[in-house]
Amino acid sequence: MALSFNGLASSVPPEIGSMSLLQNLDLNGNQLEGELPATISSLKDLYSLDCSNNKFIGTIPSIGSKKLLSAAFANNSFLGSFPRTFCQIASLALLDLSSNQLSGELPNCLWDLEDLMFLDLSNNGFSGKVPSAGSANLSSLESLHLANNKLTGGFPSILKKCKQLIVLDIGENYFSSQIPSWTGSNLPSLRILRLRSNLFSGSIPWQLSQLSHLQLLDLAANQFSGPIPQGLLANLTSMMKPQTEFNMTSLVHHQVLHLDATMNFVDRIDVNWKMKSYTFQGTIALMIGIDLSGNSFSGEIPTELANLRGLRFLNLSRNHLSGHIPENIGDLKLLESLDCSWNELSGAIPSSISKLASLSTLNLSNNNLSGEIPVGNQLQTLDDPSIYNNNSGLCGFPLVACSKGSSGTVETLDTELETVYFCYSIIAGLVIGFWLWLGSLVFFKTWRTYVFCCVDRFQHKVMKRWRAFR
Numbered sequence: 001m002a003l004s005f006n007g008l009a010s011s012v013p014p015e016i017g018s019m020s021l022l023q024n025l026d027l028n029g030n031q032l033e034g035e036l037p038a039t040i041s042s043l044k045d046l047y048s049l050d051c052s053n054n055k056f057i058g059t060i061p062s063i064g065s066k067k068l069l070s071a072a073f074a075n076n077s078f079l080g081s082f083p084r085t086f087c088q089i090a091s092l093a094l095l096d097l098s099s100n101q102l103s104g105e106l107p108n109c110l111w112d113l114e115d116l117m118f119l120d121l122s123n124n125g126f127s128g129k130v131p132s133a134g135s136a137n138l139s140s141l142e143s144l145h146l147a148n149n150k151l152t153g154g155f156p157s158i159l160k161k162c163k164q165l166i167v168l169d170i171g172e173n174y175f176s177s178q179i180p181s182w183t184g185s186n187l188p189s190l191r192i193l194r195l196r197s198n199l200f201s202g203s204i205p206w207q208l209s210q211l212s213h214l215q216l217l218d219l220a221a222n223q224f225s226g227p228i229p230q231g232l233l234a235n236l237t238s239m240m241k242p243q244t245e246f247n248m249t250s251l252v253h254h255q256v257l258h259l260d261a262t263m264n265f266v267d268r269i270d271v272n273w274k275m276k277s278y279t280f281q282g283t284i285a286l287m288i289g290i291d292l293s294g295n296s297f298s299g300e301i302p303t304e305l306a307n308l309r310g311l312r313f314l315n316l317s318r319n320h321l322s323g324h325i326p327e328n329i330g331d332l333k334l335l336e337s338l339d340c341s342w343n344e345l346s347g348a349i350p351s352s353i354s355k356l357a358s359l360s361t362l363n364l365s366n367n368n369l370s371g372e373i374p375v376g377n378q379l380q381t382l383d384d385p386s387i388y389n390n391n392s393g394l395c396g397f398p399l400v401a402c403s404k405g406s407s408g409t410v411e412t413l414d415t416e417l418e419t420v421y422f423c424y425s426i427i428a429g430l431v432i433g434f435w436l437w438l439g440s441l442v443f444f445k446t447w448r449t450y451v452f453c454c455v456d457r458f459q460h461k462v463m464k465r466w467r468a469f470r
Contacts, residue, residue: 129153184210227299330355
């Protein structure tokens with residue numbers, strides 16, 4: 001037996017608890033207000049409960065059904081702590097409490113739900129540390145969202161047991177310490193890794209290169225430092241070609257279909273895309289990108305970056321990266337957004353960048369780049385001069401035109417400056433030498449007498465020859 005609301009009522013009547021045979025209760029996407037009636041706990045045969053996208057307030061009532069597979073309460077105004085009633089539902093496969101006003105620490109019992117596949121607690125006020133692994137068994141967990149809370153501690157060690165994890169989003173918290181090396185070996189199925197806006201530090205462990213399925217790596221706004229490991233990008237094979245066959249919706253639905261035909265969900269992820277924040281639903285499988293912005297990475301950009309030809313966005317801004325932009329950057333044919341601003345990059349912009357036919361957002365400002373800006377194709381549509389601001393050696397469209405008769409490169413300008421400096425050095429040497437010579441005559445009497453005697457002898461010889469000539 002199933003029951004759906006279609007906006008015909010403003011609240012849920014308490015009589016709903018008398019529907020003892022109800023298995024599927026769908027209240028999603030209405031304008032329902034008030035509190036959920038406590039009589040819901042009387043629905044002992046409930047398999048699926050969806051109260052998302054309403055205006056519910058108060059606390060989440062106790063759930064009486066031990067058969068529940070799916071529970072969704074997202075996008076409401078529920079208050080209070082994490083409902084421990086869910087810890088008692090061993091069959092629970094999907095739990096979505098995102099975008100509410102829940103707070104307090106997460107109970108240890110949550111991590112004992114062995115059948116849990118999808119857990120979304122993002123956009124709440126949960127605090128404290130995520131419990132360590134202990135005796136928990138999360139072997140079924142595929143998608144974990146804890147973003148935008150107040151959670152603390154190190155990288156959750158409980159994830160060691162999540163061998164099936166595909167999506168991990170713990171951004172916008174207060175997690176600290178380093179990314180553990182076991183991440184690469186213990187999470188072999190990981191496709192989405194989002195750690196942005198935390199307090200993580202240290203270097204990127206090279207073991208992340210073992211995540212061959214990884215297609216979204218977001219480490220932005222942390223305290224990472226050191227170089228980008230040379231071997232990190234070489235084995236990220238899922239980023240080397242466009243993703244078309246993988247679909248998060250069909251994957252999870254197929255795996256839970258044998259549990260209950262009414263259970264369906266679409267995974268989602270927040271991505272900083274083209275300098276704005278977007279939420280991708282379902283299509284996250286097609287989103288391939290790397291965001292390392294807002295850290296303290298140093299050294300050069302690895303040349304193997306250009307092998308990741310499935311990339312749609314790349315953000316390396318606000319670091320301390322130096323050296324040149326890779327010459328083969330133009331191999332990233334699908335790249336739509338490129339941001340390398342606020343670094344210490346130097347040299348010319350590679351001409352191959354003009355091959356990026358899909359590029360719609362570009363920012364190379366605040367570097368030490370030089371030479372003439374490449375022209376042609378998609379670059380001609382990017383006519384905002386701020387793209388190249390604070391690169392004193394750059395010229396060409398959309399900045400000022402390069403000087404005629406010159407290559408427009410900063411190397412030519414440097415050569416001319418060196419010639420000018422050389423001439424000034426010679427003049428300065430002559431002036432200093434003259435004054436040293438004159439000073440010696442003024443301050444040393446014996447030198448002055450000797451010079452004057454030499455001048456007198458020279459004058460005497462000249463006069464004798466002149467008389468003889470006459």
